[in-house]
Amino acid sequence: VSQSSDFLFKFLVIGNAGTGKSCLLHQFIEKKFKDDSNHTIGVEFGSKIINVGGKYVKLQIWDTAGQERFRSVTRSYYRGAAGALLVYDITSRETYNALTNWLTDARMLASQNIVIILCGNKKDLDADREVTFLEASRFAQENELMFLETSALTGENVEEAFVQCARKILNKIESGELDPERMGSGIQYGDAALRQLRSPRRAQAQSAQECGC
Amino acid sequence: GEPPARAPAPLGFTDVNLNSRNTYEVSRRRSAPEHLPHGGTAPAAPAPPQEPAERARRAGIAGAGSSFAEFFTRNFFTKRTKELKPAVQSAPGWKLFGKVPPRENLPKDSKIIQQEYEARTGRMYKPPPSSARRKNIEFEPLSTTALILEDRPANLPAKSVEEALRHRQEYDEMVAEAKKREIKEAHKRKKIMRERFKQEENIASAMVIWVNEILPNWEGMRATRRVRELWWQGLPPSVRGKVWSLAVGNELNITPELYEIFLSRAKERWKSFSEPSSETDTEDAVASVADREASLELIKLDISRTFPSLYIFQKGGPYHDLLHSVLGAYTCYRPDVGYVQGMSFIAAVLILNLEEADAFIAFANLLNKPCQLAFFRVDHSMMLKYFAAFEVFFEENLPKLFLHFKSYSLTPDIYLIDWIFTLYSKSLPLDLACRVWDVFCRDGEEFLFRTGLGILRLYEDILLQMDFIHIAQFLTKLPEDITSEKLFSCIAAIQMQNSNKKWAQVFASLMKDSKEGDKNHSPALKS
Numbered sequence: 001v002s003q004s005s006d007f008l009f010k011f012l013v014i015g016n017a018g019t020g021k022s023c024l025l026h027q028f029i030e031k032k033f034k035d036d037s038n039h040t041i042g043v044e045f046g047s048k049i050i051n052v053g054g055k056y057v058k059l060q061i062w063d064t065a066g067q068e069r070f071r072s073v074t075r076s077y078y079r080g081a082a083g084a085l086l087v088y089d090i091t092s093r094e095t096y097n098a099l100t101n102w103l104t105d106a107r108m109l110a111s112q113n114i115v116i117i118l119c120g121n122k123k124d125l126d127a128d129r130e131v132t133f134l135e136a137s138r139f140a141q142e143n144e145l146m147f148l149e150t151s152a153l154t155g156e157n158v159e160e161a162f163v164q165c166a167r168k169i170l171n172k173i174e175s176g177e178l179d180p181e182r183m184g185s186g187i188q189y190g191d192a193a194l195r196q197l198r199s200p201r202r203a204q205a206q207s208a209q210e211c212g213c
Numbered sequence: 214g215e216p217p218a219r220a221p222a223p224l225g226f227t228d229v230n231l232n233s234r235n236t237y238e239v240s241r242r243r244s245a246p247e248h249l250p251h252g253g254t255a256p257a258a259p260a261p262p263q264e265p266a267e268r269a270r271r272a273g274i275a276g277a278g279s280s281f282a283e284f285f286t287r288n289f290f291t292k293r294t295k296e297l298k299p300a301v302q303s304a305p306g307w308k309l310f311g312k313v314p315p316r317e318n319l320p321k322d323s324k325i326i327q328q329e330y331e332a333r334t335g336r337m338y339k340p341p342p343s344s345a346r347r348k349n350i351e352f353e354p355l356s357t358t359a360l361i362l363e364d365r366p367a368n369l370p371a372k373s374v375e376e377a378l379r380h381r382q383e384y385d386e387m388v389a390e391a392k393k394r395e396i397k398e399a400h401k402r403k404k405i406m407r408e409r410f411k412q413e414e415n416i417a418s419a420m421v422i423w424v425n426e427i428l429p430n431w432e433g434m435r436a437t438r439r440v441r442e443l444w445w446q447g448l449p450p451s452v453r454g455k456v457w458s459l460a461v462g463n464e465l466n467i468t469p470e471l472y473e474i475f476l477s478r479a480k481e482r483w484k485s486f487s488e489p490s491s492e493t494d495t496e497d498a499v500a501s502v503a504d505r506e507a508s509l510e511l512i513k514l515d516i517s518r519t520f521p522s523l524y525i526f527q528k529g530g531p532y533h534d535l536l537h538s539v540l541g542a543y544t545c546y547r548p549d550v551g552y553v554q555g556m557s558f559i560a561a562v563l564i565l566n567l568e569e570a571d572a573f574i575a576f577a578n579l580l581n582k583p584c585q586l587a588f589f590r591v592d593h594s595m596m597l598k599y600f601a602a603f604e605v606f607f608e609e610n611l612p613k614l615f616l617h618f619k620s621y622s623l624t625p626d627i628y629l630i631d632w633i634f635t636l637y638s639k640s641l642p643l644d645l646a647c648r649v650w651d652v653f654c655r656d657g658e659e660f661l662f663r664t665g666l667g668i669l670r671l672y673e674d675i676l677l678q679m680d681f682i683h684i685a686q687f688l689t690k691l692p693e694d695i696t697s698e699k700l701f702s703c704i705a706a707i708q709m710q711n712s713n714k715k716w717a718q719v720f721a722s723l724m725k726d727s728k729e730g731d732k733n734h735s736p737a738l739k740s
Contacts, residue, residue, distance in 0.1 A: 017511055017514065017515075017554065018511070018514045036521035036522055037518065037521070038518055038519070038521065038639055039514075039515050039518045039554050039557075040554075041554055041555045041630060041631040041634045041635060041639065042626070042627070042630030042631045042634070042689075043627060043630070043689070044686075044689045044690070045682060045685040045686045045689055046686070047682045047683075047686065060681075060682045065554060067511065067553065067554045069551075069553050069554070069591050070554065070591060072591055072593045073591060073593060073596075073626070073630060076626075094510075
């Protein structure tokens with residue numbers, strides 16, 4: 001029943017408390033807004049297989065606690081992450097101001113080539129906005145982040161955030177910039193890819209047959 | 214290739230099914246005629262005639278159904294009496310049939326003949342609407358059908374008879390299955406009711422013991438075997454708060470007046486933050502204004518996210534202000550610890566069981582226990598010691614699962630952090646969490662880790678089938694249907710003994726090891 005995948009990526013969701021990290025994850029997986037969610041203590045998990053340009057990628061998502069105090073715990077979960085959603089709340093300046101700290105941690109502790117997408121969440125609350133799109137996109141550019149404004153409530157750009165991040169990682173693998181075989185890359189071959197790797201001759205023979213037809 | 218004949222199911226459960234049975238048979242007969250060996254339905258050896266004895270016996274069993282039994286033996290049971298006998302005797306609902314007017318048996322059988330004839334010849338047959346008649350059809354033992362058909366005029370093809378028989382057998386099997394299920398479910402319902410009743414009785418009698426005997430002699434009785442056993446069963450809700458308070462104690466000597474002082478201080482602070490000008494506070498110079506503000510903001514945010522499904526702590530809910538007060542007063546009482554996520558769950562559970570000031574006193578004293586202090590200060594190295602001690606008992610109690618987790622590098626912090634920080638109040642159903650708290654108050658921190666192992670034991674078989682991500686997802690979001698009985702029997706089966714060392718000793722030796730380790734390694738690290 002379970003879909004086989006070509007790759008497995010470890011993803012993080014990080015950012016201040018109350019920015020909607022767990023709600024983004026829930027919307028991404030369940031396609032629903034969770035309006036009675038608890039706050040995350042430690043870490044929670046989600047997984048989903050997405051199709052990115054014909055490749056099936058299984059995302060293993062680590063949704064971390066946001067409170068500063070938990071930083072020493074959640075830091076230990078960064079290791080080997082291939083991608084991350086760095087989340088702030090567009091209606092809270094404070095959550096935006098904290099981005100630099102989160103970014104430093106992620107760059108330092110996750111894999112060197114971690115691909116990060118900045119998510120300005122709660123896009124639906126435009127009336128209470130404290131951070132403009134322009135300002136955040138400039139910050140993203142300066143720090144080589146992708147950037148989207150998202151809404152876990154309406155679902156706007158939620159899937160896109162995960163997919164765009166995964167696509168960039170795939171591109172890096174294809175261009176050779178990222179080596180999935182390197183330790184701590186946060187990337188593993190999925191079961192489908194492993195089958196192919198294990199029996200390259202059979203795969204070749206098959207393609208030869210196809211050519212013959 | 215033929216299904217074995219089954220006992221006719223007792224009447225009174227499945228009248229409803231009869232309609233569908235008839236249509237099922239009819240449609241099957243029309244659509245898929247199959248060839249079956251004729252002899253398959255008949256007994257290999259003909260049974261000896263035993264009419265008088267049989268009749269008497271059956272009449273005795275069936276009571277009011279004596280003419281009924283007569284009907285069987287007289288008309289149909291030349292060959293198959295022996296086969297029918299055990300079925301009749303074993304049918305538990307047999308007496309029910311006594312209620313059926315025996316007169317109806319004869320007319321009904323002619324109806325069946327007609328029905329089957331019509332079905333075979335392809336004409337539409339509508340099952341009779343009369344429920345009494347249907348009951349009788351349902352009651353009809355499968356073997357008689359074959360005999361009915363044998364008695365029929367010879368112009369009817371024989372293979373259809375077998376098919377009809379086969380259908381009847383299939384049908385009877387289905388009925389028997391359905392009945393078995395229903396009986397099982399009825400038993401289950403009864404059992405649940407019985408258990409609930411028993412539980413309520415137990416709670417009531419336990420309450421009397423707690424109120425009249427134990428609480429008045431608390432210090433003398435708390436450690437006795439009888440009290441400890443009663444305690445394990447779970448505290449009656451009416452004395453729960455009281456027992457928790459007594460068990461947690463008040464080492465910090467907090468009085469209700471002291472609580473009021475810290476609460477008013479917290480209120481002043483909230484006011485000062487809502488006003489633009491900020492006053493200088495020498496006492497809290499350590500923590501920056503921004504941090505404190507963030508902490509207060511976070512309390513506000515988290516209160517709305519504490520037991521959201523109960524709708525009592527959310528803004529406008531009856532306990533919203535209370536929870537706010539207890540947490541606010543605590544951050545003023547212990548600025549060195551401050552507010553840490555997870556606390557709101559603990560305070561909420563206490564508020565549900567205690568008066569405001571008592572809840573605060575229990576809260577502050579509970580968080581002052583070594584394990585809680587280590588966690589809420591997020592003292593990572595201490596936390597790792599607790600996890601290491603947990604793993605010692607994990608390996609001891611569940612070696613297979615321990616290796617399985619190891620193979621995925623799945624460390625206990627992944628699931629234990631949430632469990633320990635909230636004392637299971639976020640991850641277990643609230644009533645079950647309270648029962649865990651009961652024994653936690655009795656046994657201390659050790660029981661928190663024992664509970665964790667109990668959960669792992671409860672789900673060991675499932676977890677052994679899972680990979681990393683599924684285990685992690687499962688344990689950070691436990692099934693909601695987890696029951697108290699099952700969990701506590703699993704917890705009881707966890708031995709908190711490792712080569713004669715108890716939890717405290719294992720933990721102490723881990724602490725000692727690390728200190729010695731630090732001594733040995735520090736010069737190397739410095740160089």
